[in-house]
Amino acid sequence: xxxxxxxxxxxSASVGDRVTITCRTSQSINNFINWYQHxxxxxxxxxxxxxxxxxxxxxxxxxxxxxxxxxTLTINTLQPDDFATYYCQQSFSNFGQGTKVEx
Amino acid sequence: xxxxxxxxxxxxxxxxSVKISCKGSGYNFTKYWIGWVRQRPGKGLEWMGxxxxxxxxxxxxxxxxGQPTMSVDKSITTAYLHWTTLKAADTAMYYCARRLYDSSxxxxxxxxxxxxxxxxx
Numbered sequence: 435x436x437x438x439x440x441x442x443x444x445x446s447a448s449v450g451d452r453v454t455i456t457c458r459t460s461q462s463i464n465n466f467i468n469w470y471q472h473x474x475x476x477x478x479x480x481x482x483x484x485x486x487x488x489x490x491x492x493x494x495x496x497x498x499x500x501x502x503x504x505x506t507l508t509i510n511t512l513q514p515d516d517f518a519t520y521y522c523q524q525s526f527s528n529f530g531q532g533t534k535v536e537x
Numbered sequence: 538x539x540x541x542x543x544x545x546x547x548x549x550x551x552x553x554s555v556k557i558s559c560k561g562s563g564y565n566f567t568k569y570w571i572g573w574v575r576q577r578p579g580k581g582l583e584w585m586g587x588x589x590x591x592x593x594x595x596x597x598x599x600x601x602x603g604q605p606t607m608s609v610d611k612s613i614t615t616a617y618l619h620w621t622t623l624k625a626a627d628t629a630m631y632y633c634a635r636r637l638y639d640s641s642x643x644x645x646x647x648x649x650x651x652x653x654x655x656x657x658x
Contacts, residue, residue, distance in 0.1 A: 465641070468643075468646075470582075470646075477634075478582065478634075478649055479649075480645055480646060480647050483637070483639060483645035489647065519581075523582075523584070523645070525643045525644050525645060526644060527598070529574075529582040529583065529584060
């Protein structure tokens with residue numbers, strides 16, 4: 435079972451900031467990582483799949499990178515709508531622990 | 538438009554059974570795996586398993602120990618999650634999601650249901 439470790443668990447940021455969230459897997463998964471945004475009372479939303487491919491309709495301020503075991507989600511110029519919890523997911527199963535992005 | 542519509546909230550007692558549903562529409566239901574994701578109160582997302590509606594092939598999270606079980610009814614494009622004996626630890630929001638297969642071999646959950654809250658108390 436591939437373990438996924440996400441950090442940080444939470445962070446405080448301001449509108450306009452650049453935010454970086456990282457995920458590390460217990461073994462190489464090529465580029466098979468996804469990133470989701472989750473807001474309270476809503477369904478999770480797919481942002482990025484296959485490490486760096488932006489899902490249709492997702493703003494370009496979101497980007498993903500990495501391969502092997504280390505991956506990064508970057509949000510450039512944080513907007514008010516971006517305050518949420520973000521999860522990485524090893525494509526075929528486990529999610530990371532989540533990162534809550536707070537004001 | 539792709540939609541996954543889940544059944545309503547359930548309140549049950551320990552030891553009771555429950556079956557929640559997820560109806561897919563707007564796409565070829567039998568050709569996409571359906572996944573189930575759990576979120577316990579105050580916790581993160583947890584992958585539970587996936588099922589392929591065409592032939593009911595399924596994969597489960599190893600730690601689930603036999604419950605809940607996934608099933609599908611192709612004739613009404615609906616997937617189910619079923620418990621025979623609920624425990625307090627089953628209290629959670631449960632999401633279904635469509636699994637998208639990428640040409641590179643990667644998969645992701647591209648469409649999600651609105652969630653079904655199961656409370657066991």
